[in-house]
Amino acid sequence: MEVKLFQKTQRDLAASINLVIDQYWDDSISEKEMIDLVQKLYINNEDKFKRNGKYTTVLRQQCGKRRLSVVSKVLNSSNVITK
Template sequence: MEIKLFQKTQRDLAASINNVIDRYWEDEIDESKMIELIQKLYAINKSKFIKEGKYTTILRQQCGKRRLEVIDQVIDY
């Protein structure tokens, strides 16, 4: 399954993040691929990721605490 890097909405971004991390947890992609995809999603969609120094509300609601902990380890914001 292909991941679109340019996301239209925060909900689309959250769905892509969930997809990447879930595929990693299910051993469908390796750790380096997961890190690469999350970093690319972050770089291209920064304004949908972070508002006022925190993850956006939509991202927090849609991704959940465990996935955001993974993202914390992967990106520097």
């Protein structure tokens, strides 16, 4: 699966997160691929992910609770340190 790792805007980042999580839920990609992509997106776009320890408003609106719940679990259970 091809996803740009460096996103221009928060909306682009949200679209990429949605694509990755939705493809995982549709069994188009494996769990390991999904985890790797979410981690890479976070590492390369940390400033667009969170502000003051919370997901940005754009991400919350565009991705929704269920997807961000998956993202949180991936980031908290991995070696990626979230602030």
